Amino acid sequence: MRVAENLNTALAALLAREPDLYVLGEDVVDPYGGAFKITRGLSTGFPDRVLSTPISENAVTGIAAGLALSGDLAIVEIMFGDFAALAFDQLLNFASKSVSMYGSRLPMRMVVRCPVGGGRGYGPTHSQSLQKHFVGIPDLAVYELSPFHDNLAVFEEMFARGEPCVFFEDKVLYTRPMGVVEPPFSVAVSGGVARVSLDGPPDCVVIAPGGVAHRALAAMRSLLVEEEIACTLLVPSRLYPFDLPDDADADIRAARRVFVVEESTAGGTWGAEVAHVVHRRHWGRLAQPVTLIHSAGGVIPTAAHLERAALVNESTIHSAITEALGG
Amino acid sequence: MTQPVTAVSPAGTPDDADLSLMLTIRAFELKLLDLYGKGLLNGTTHTCLGQEYIPVAIEGLLDPRDHVFSNHRGHGHYLARFRDPAGLLAEIMGREGAVCAGVGGSQHIRRDRFLSTGVQGESLPVAAGVALHLKRAEPGRLACVYVGDGTFGEGAVYEALNIASLWALPLLVVVENNGIAQSTPTARHLAGSIAGRAAAFGIDHHLIGTSDVAEIRRTLEPLVARVRSRSTPLVVEFVTRRLGPHSKGDDTRPAGAVQALREQDWYAWCAAACPGRFPRLDAEARAHIDAVAAEVTARGPSRWVQS
Numbered sequence: 001m002r003v004a005e006n007l008n009t010a011l012a013a014l015l016a017r018e019p020d021l022y023v024l025g026e027d028v029v030d031p032y033g034g035a036f037k038i039t040r041g042l043s044t045g046f047p048d049r050v051l052s053t054p055i056s057e058n059a060v061t062g063i064a065a066g067l068a069l070s071g072d073l074a075i076v077e078i079m080f081g082d083f084a085a086l087a088f089d090q091l092l093n094f095a096s097k098s099v100s101m102y103g104s105r106l107p108m109r110m111v112v113r114c115p116v117g118g119g120r121g122y123g124p125t126h127s128q129s130l131q132k133h134f135v136g137i138p139d140l141a142v143y144e145l146s147p148f149h150d151n152l153a154v155f156e157e158m159f160a161r162g163e164p165c166v167f168f169e170d171k172v173l174y175t176r177p178m179g180v181v182e183p184p185f186s187v188a189v190s191g192g193v194a195r196v197s198l199d200g201p202p203d204c205v206v207i208a209p210g211g212v213a214h215r216a217l218a219a220m221r222s223l224l225v226e227e228e229i230a231c232t233l234l235v236p237s238r239l240y241p242f243d244l245p246d247d248a249d250a251d252i253r254a255a256r257r258v259f260v261v262e263e264s265t266a267g268g269t270w271g272a273e274v275a276h277v278v279h280r281r282h283w284g285r286l287a288q289p290v291t292l293i294h295s296a297g298g299v300i301p302t303a304a305h306l307e308r309a310a311l312v313n314e315s316t317i318h319s320a321i322t323e324a325l326g327g
Numbered sequence: 328m329t330q331p332v333t334a335v336s337p338a339g340t341p342d343d344a345d346l347s348l349m350l351t352i353r354a355f356e357l358k359l360l361d362l363y364g365k366g367l368l369n370g371t372t373h374t375c376l377g378q379e380y381i382p383v384a385i386e387g388l389l390d391p392r393d394h395v396f397s398n399h400r401g402h403g404h405y406l407a408r409f410r411d412p413a414g415l416l417a418e419i420m421g422r423e424g425a426v427c428a429g430v431g432g433s434q435h436i437r438r439d440r441f442l443s444t445g446v447q448g449e450s451l452p453v454a455a456g457v458a459l460h461l462k463r464a465e466p467g468r469l470a471c472v473y474v475g476d477g478t479f480g481e482g483a484v485y486e487a488l489n490i491a492s493l494w495a496l497p498l499l500v501v502v503e504n505n506g507i508a509q510s511t512p513t514a515r516h517l518a519g520s521i522a523g524r525a526a527a528f529g530i531d532h533h534l535i536g537t538s539d540v541a542e543i544r545r546t547l548e549p550l551v552a553r554v555r556s557r558s559t560p561l562v563v564e565f566v567t568r569r570l571g572p573h574s575k576g577d578d579t580r581p582a583g584a585v586q587a588l589r590e591q592d593w594y595a596w597c598a599a600a601c602p603g604r605f606p607r608l609d610a611e612a613r614a615h616i617d618a619v620a621a622e623v624t625a626r627g628p629s630r631w632v633q634s
């Protein structure tokens with residue numbers, strides 16, 4: 001099953017199960033079914049609760065907050081995650097604040113879905129990875145779509161938090177298959193973190209969210225074949241608040257080298273937050289500080305050759321790891 | 328100052344220069360869809376098929392020192408201003424000679440006093456800021472901003488209109504109301520009317536139903552002159568048609584509905600009204616664009632020196 005289909009199926013199941021769930025977004029109704037077709041079929045099944053909105057990201061996110069305030073559930077699709085900038089005030093200053101600023105906990109069950117990332121030549125305002133801008137906001141959780149996490153369970157978890165969540169979806173994942181890992185690697189998911197590993201202790205640990213997991217995996221394969229470097233990959237579903245899973249401790253103790261990969265452009269990254277968590281827990285054991293691997297600093301150009309040079313990819317990851325390992 | 332209004336051609340058809348420009352924009356947009364179909368273009372693009380006459384008419388009322396703010400559907404706006412299909416195609420294809428080094432692509436272009444960006448509603452406040460500058464620094468100049476009906480969903484549009492009216496800014500808002508935003512018909516995204524919204528801010532609004540370029544200019548010339556002389560905003564709303572998909576291959580409208588729009592298209596109307604010169608000018612425009620496309624496709628990749 002492809003990732004898009006898994007996501008679409010999860011949304012349909014949630015709509016069927018939760019009579020008070022709304023799905024709102026630009027052009028989400030049939031036959032169009034959303035710019036990336038993730039909502040296809042949903043409005044046909046649930047015409048009263050799947051609504052195409054005007055081009056009003058700020059108001060629509062506020063409307064989701066109003067629904068959540070009334071005890072309903074809401075999912076907002078931002079057509080391109082870049083435009084979540086227009087929803088930022090509602091998320092930062094209203095929806096997340098409301099969870100605790102009135103002196104008692106107010107559950108706000110809403111998820112803002114943001115298709116993000118480049119690689120498709122959409123240009124500087126349609127290709128960003130905005131995760132880092134949502135990190136560190138009290139009462140706001142950040143999740144990312146992953147081929148290793150079933151979306152129904154992820155959405156259940158997000159709603160169960162009772163606080164607004166932003167769900168980032170790397171557009172390049174939509175057409176990729178769910179959960180496939182080729183031998184000699186194998187995958188196991190526990191506590192919201194997928195662990196892709198080889199038998200035996202790793203030489204390094206790579207932490208990467210869902211959108212770059214396949215690029216990290218491709219690099220891990222070439223590192224193994226060409227350099228005999230063994231890596232363990234950890235793919236968390238929840239990016240913030242970030243917790244290091246307990247079973248990662250053994251990997252980190254063995255490897256003593258940790259890398260964080262993300263597509264974000266350089267500067268103030270999610271990886272810096274992860275590095276801080278890893279440093280606090282493992283500082284004395286690490287052979288070197290956590291290495292951050294991300295896209296270049298600067299805007300993401302449109303032209304394919306320029307965009308390729310800017311974005312993090314398999315070979316950037318491969319060379320960052322060999323370099324850090326002194327290869 | 329403003330360029331002279333073109334003399335009326337027989338039966339209200341565009342003169343050779345205007346018709347040729349409209350046909351060049353049409354040929355350019357068709358060429359893009361063709362290149363996409365052949366897998367030669369990367370990314371996305373929004374063609375202005377059906378709307379070509381609007382920037383052609385508007386540019387006839389503008390001075391090169393006026394500012395133009397364009398949007399995602401901006402190829403016609405750019406071509407009407409600069410007549411530079413090679414630079415634009417190179418930008419879209421990431422080839423040498425690209426207007427913005429291939430960084431911006433189809434929706435992010437800046438050249439002289441022309442600027443486009445792909446985030447809806449963003450440019451109206453920016454245009455108002457430029458209008459504020461012009462009012463003091465270059466009285467008589469204006470900022471012209473193109474905006475679609477769907478973009479009236481964005482709050483920034485109203486914040487800008489309010490300030491433009493309060494501060495009497497020389498802002499010309501050209502609304503290309505093509506009846507649809509991506510897949511959503513105007514009736515499902517816009518309550519009330521654009522006229523009513525302009526009226527709410529005390530801003531003059533003028534509705535244009537025709538695609539006769541000379542008539543449009545005759546009607547608008549005194550109104551645009553007032554924007555300059557009195558430094559007040561104006562909303563001009565064109566009732567127009569989007570003949571192509573929103574971007575590429577994403578048209579979910581029934582074929583019959585699109586066919587009905589084609590029948591109202593300026594192209595069909597001009598072809599019938601000028602059987603003599605139309606086929607010649609159309610063939611010339613297509614040949615020109617074919618040659619540009621062949622030449623640009625053969626160029627090397629654009630170079631970007633990041634500073």
Ligand SMILES: Cc1ncc(C[n+]2csc(CCOP(=O)(O)OP(=O)(O)O)c2C)c(N)n1
Pocket residue numbers: 026055057079080083086399400445446447448474475476477478479503505507508509569573
């Ligand atoms: C802030 C923002 N939200 C959504 C989009 C995605 N988008 C691009 S064009 C478009 C429709 C615009 O409709 P309209 O303003 O009527 O212009 P048209 O496409 O019809 O020319 C949408 C939703 C965007 N570019 N910016």
